[in-house]
Amino acid sequence: MSDSQLKALPTSDEDIQGRIAFKGEILREAIRQGALSDTQLVAGFIDVASVRRTIASLIDAFPAHFEHTFAAKANAMSQSLAVIRKQGLGCEVASAGELRQALDVGFTPEKIVYDEPAKTIDVLKFALQSGISFNIDNFQELDRVLSLANNIKPKSRIGFRINPQVGSGRIGAMSTATSTSKFGVALKDAGNREKLINCYQTHSWLTSIHTHIGSQGCAIELMVAGIRVVVDLAKEINQAIGRQQISVIDIGGGLPVNFDSEEIAPTFSDYAGALRDSIPELFSGEFTIKTEFGRSIYAKNGFIATRVEYTKQSGGRPIAITHAGAQTATRTAFMPDLWAIRLSVFDSLGVEKRGTLVEQDVAGPCCFAGDMLAVNRPLPRIEPGDYVMLHDTGAYYFSNPFFYNNLPAIGVFGATSNDTGGVVLDVWRKQQSLEDVLAVIG
Numbered sequence: 001m002s003d004s005q006l007k008a009l010p011t012s013d014e015d016i017q018g019r020i021a022f023k024g025e026i027l028r029e030a031i032r033q034g035a036l037s038d039t040q041l042v043a044g045f046i047d048v049a050s051v052r053r054t055i056a057s058l059i060d061a062f063p064a065h066f067e068h069t070f071a072a073k074a075n076a077m078s079q080s081l082a083v084i085r086k087q088g089l090g091c092e093v094a095s096a097g098e099l100r101q102a103l104d105v106g107f108t109p110e111k112i113v114y115d116e117p118a119k120t121i122d123v124l125k126f127a128l129q130s131g132i133s134f135n136i137d138n139f140q141e142l143d144r145v146l147s148l149a150n151n152i153k154p155k156s157r158i159g160f161r162i163n164p165q166v167g168s169g170r171i172g173a174m175s176t177a178t179s180t181s182k183f184g185v186a187l188k189d190a191g192n193r194e195k196l197i198n199c200y201q202t203h204s205w206l207t208s209i210h211t212h213i214g215s216q217g218c219a220i221e222l223m224v225a226g227i228r229v230v231v232d233l234a235k236e237i238n239q240a241i242g243r244q245q246i247s248v249i250d251i252g253g254g255l256p257v258n259f260d261s262e263e264i265a266p267t268f269s270d271y272a273g274a275l276r277d278s279i280p281e282l283f284s285g286e287f288t289i290k291t292e293f294g295r296s297i298y299a300k301n302g303f304i305a306t307r308v309e310y311t312k313q314s315g316g317r318p319i320a321i322t323h324a325g326a327q328t329a330t331r332t333a334f335m336p337d338l339w340a341i342r343l344s345v346f347d348s349l350g351v352e353k354r355g356t357l358v359e360q361d362v363a364g365p366c367c368f369a370g371d372m373l374a375v376n377r378p379l380p381r382i383e384p385g386d387y388v389m390l391h392d393t394g395a396y397y398f399s400n401p402f403f404y405n406n407l408p409a410i411g412v413f414g415a416t417s418n419d420t421g422g423v424v425l426d427v428w429r430k431q432q433s434l435e436d437v438l439a440v441i442g
Contacts, residue, residue, distance in 0.1 A: 016262045022047060022423075026415045027305055027387065028350035029423040035413055036387065040431060041323035042306040044398035044412040048083060048426075050301040051394075055087040058293065061268035065285050069113050071253050071294030072098040074395040079414060079428040080298065081105040092253075092292040096123050099132075113250065113290065115161065115210070117183055124148055131155035135210040135250065137184060142199060149205075157248050159208030160196060162187055164229035169218030170338075177213045177226045184211070187229065200237045200245060207245060208290075209234050212252025216295060217338070219256075220271060224278045227251045231279055234287070249282070251275075253293040257300060259341055259392050264300060268293075295395040302394020304328060304410070305346075308386045309365075318360040320382040324390060325364010325371040327407040328398050333364060333371050342391040343373060345380045350387065353380035362388055366404050406441055408432035 026045050030036045035043055058068055069090035072081060076098055081091060082105050090111035091102040102112055114127055114134035119141060125148050127134050133156050136142050145158070161184035168175040176183045185192055200206045213226040234246045258265045276283050306324035313319065326333035332341055343362060345353045357378040364371040373390065382388070390397070401409035411431035416424045432440075 019047075019050065020262060022415075022417075023303055023389065023391075024346070024350065024352055025423050026303075026425075027346060027389065029415075029425060030305065030413065031348075031350045031387075033425060035411065035425060036305055036307065038307075040411060041309075042304065042328065042410050043431070044302060044304050044328070044393065044410055045425075046080065046298070046302045046394055046412070046414050046428070048414045048416045051080075051083055051298060052087060054297050054301060055084070055089060058268045058291075058297070059088075061272040062289075062291075063283060063285075065287075066289045066291060068291045068293065069111070070297060071292045072102060073400075074294030075298045075302075075399040076101055077399050077412065077428055078105050079412075079426075080399065081107075083414075084297075085111075090290075092294075096120075099123070099126075113292065115212075115292075119144075121148070127156055133157035133208070135159060135161040135184075135208070137161050139185070139195065139199075146203075157208045159206050159210055159246065159248065159250075160185055160199070161210045161212075162196075162230050162233065164188075164211055164213075164226040166213065166222060166226040166229065169214045169216075169222055173335075175214040175218060177211070177222075187233065193233070196233070197237050197240050201241055204245060208248035208250060209237075209246050210250035210252065210290075212292065213254055215254045216256050218254055220266060220274050223254055223271075224274050227275070227282075228279050231281055235281070244286070246287070248288045248290060250290040250292065251282070253291060253296070255293055255296040257295050257392065257395075259299075259339075261342075262300075262391075268296070298394040299392050299396075300394065302392075302398075304390040304393045304398060305387050306390070308382055308384055308388060311382055311384055317376070318358060318382070320360060320362050320386075320388065321365070322362060322373070322388050323365050324373065324388070324410075325366045326368075327364070327366060327402050327404050328410050329364070329373060329390060329393070330400070330402045331396065332373060333366070336372060336375070341373070341393065343377060343379060344389040344391065345382055346387040346389060347383075348385040348387070353386070355380040365407065368404075403437065403441060406434075406437050408434065408437045 069092040070084040071092045091107045092113045093099045094116045109130040109132045112132045117137045163184035163186045165179050165188045166177050168178045211230040213223045238244050306322040310321040331339040359376045362373040409432045412428040414426040
C-alpha cells in the first residue's frame with residue numbers, strides 16, 4: 001500500500017479484502033520480528049498509509065473553507081499526532097497534557113483548539129498569550145477570561161461552547177447534547193440564549209461558536225439537528241450585532257464508526273452530504289467551519305493482536321485466556337454491549353484460521369470476572385499459542401492504557417509497505433517495563 005494510493009478508500013469487496021490481507025501481513029511480520037512472541041504477548045498496530053487515505057477522504061469531502069482538526073484524545077501518542085500534522089490537519093486538545101503533546105509534536109498555536117470544561121487560570125493565560133483558540137464552557141469561565149484579557153483583544157479565536165440540548169444518542173455516556181450534559185452553555189435553559197447574545201454584543205473578540213453533539217452512537221440526523229440549532233444562533237447573534245462578528249463555527253466531530261464489519265460507513269462524504277442538505281450555510285463560505293474528528297480517522301486503521309495463553313472449559317463453555325483485556329480494551333471490558341468489537345483468530349505463524357465456528361469466550365488477563373473481550377462468540381476453535389486480532393482499535397484502545405493489576409501499556413507499531421511490498425514496522429511506543437509501570441503507580 002503505497003502513498004500513491006492515498007486517494008483510494010475501500011469501495012468494493014476487492015478493496016476491503018486488500019485491507020484485511022494487509023492486516024495479516026502485519027501480524028506475520030510482527031511474529032517474524034519478535035514484536036509478538038513469548039515475551040511480547042500483546043501489541044497494537046496502525047496501518048499508516050490507511051490513516052493518510054482516511055485523512056485524504058476527509059479533506060476531499062468538504063470545501064476549502066473547512067479547517068479540520070484531530071481530536072487528540074482518540075490517539076494521543078506523539079507518532080500518531082505527527083502523522084496528523086504532516087497531513088495538514090490541526091489538533092483539538094482537551095487537557096494540559098494533550099496541549100503539551102501537540103506543541104511538542106510541532107503543531108503551531110494557530111493549528112490548535114483547546115476544549116476542556118475545567119480550564120485552569122494557567123492554561124487560559126497560556127492560550128491567550130500563545131494565540132491558541134479555545135471554546136468557553138460556561139459564564140464563570142468567561143469571567144475568568146475577562147480577568148486575564150485586560151481589555152486587550154486576544155489573538156485567539158474564542159467563543160462559547162453551546163449545548164443545543166437536542167437529545168441523546170445510543171450511548172448515553174458519549175452523548176454531549178442532552179438536557180443535562182456537563183458540556184457547554186445549555187441553550188434552552190431559562191435566560192441563557194439572551195445572556196449569550198449579550199456576551200457577544202459586549203465583547204467583540206468573541207468571534208467563534210462551537211458545538212459537539214456526541215461521540216459514537218449519535219446518528220447523523222441528531223448531529224445535523226444540533227449543528228442546525230447553533231448555526232441559527234450564530235446568525236441571530238450576528239444580526240443582533242449588525243455585522244458578522246461570529247466568523248468561525250466549530251461543528252465538532254463525532255462521526256460514528258462501523259464496528260460490525262470492515263466497511264467504512266458512514267463516510268465523510270455521507271456526512272458532508274447530510275450537512276449540505278440541511279445546513280447549506282456551512283458550504284456558502286460565509287463562515288470558516290472547523291471540525292474535530294477523532295475516532296473516525298484512526299479506529300478502523302488499527303488493530304490489537306494478543307497471544308492466547310490457555311484454553312479451557314467452564315460449565316461446558318470454551319474459554320480462551322489472552323493478554324488483551326481491560327488494560328487496553330477498557331470500554332469493551334466494562335461496557336461489552338455498547339463497545340463490542342470484531343475478533344479474528346490466527347495460528348502461531350499468523351495464518352488466519354477458518355475452521356468450523358464454535359461459540360467461545362475470549363477473556364483478558366485482569367483479575368476480575370468481567371474482563372472479557374467476547375462471550376459466546378462464534379469463532380474458529382482457539383488453541384494455546386494462537387493469536388486473537390481485535391479489529392478497529394486504532395482509536396481509544398492502546399493510546400489510553402488502564403493500569404489495572406499493574407499491567408504495562410502495550411507496545412504500538414506503525415506499519416507501512418516498502419518498495420518491494422514488504423511490511424515495515426516502526427516502533428511508536430515500546431511496551432512498558434515493569435519498572436516503568438511501578439514508577440507510574442508510585
